[in-house]
Amino acid sequence: MASDRDKIYGEWAFSEPAEPANLADRILGARLLYDSKGRPEWVEAQFQSAGEGFATVRMDFPNALFLLSCLKSLQLDSGVPFPDDPRG
Numbered sequence: 001m002a003s004d005r006d007k008i009y010g011e012w013a014f015s016e017p018a019e020p021a022n023l024a025d026r027i028l029g030a031r032l033l034y035d036s037k038g039r040p041e042w043v044e045a046q047f048q049s050a051g052e053g054f055a056t057v058r059m060d061f062p063n064a065l066f067l068l069s070c071l072k073s074l075q076l077d078s079g080v081p082f083p084d085d086p087r088g
Helices: 061-078
Strands: 026-034 042-050 055-061
Touching: 042 061, 055 061
Parallel strands: none
Antiparallel strands: 026 042, 042 055
8 A cells, every 4th residue: 555655766667457566575685697707697586475485586787786776765765774784
């Protein structure tokens, strides 16, 4: 349910009827895949959902950086502190 405080970062496509969002109950992690010249090419993020098991999302490196920028913007706007470093 949308509220007056909802904010969009980047672009957002709306459809009728609205497509149901996949619920990621737990983010498992991400991995960076390199091309044959050693340059970052793909980012994969894996998540777990309660009823669906595991799923993986793959995006090219520039899109992953754009997603990172969107996530950082919403983190700064919300005032939520950055979580623990996943490199552990």
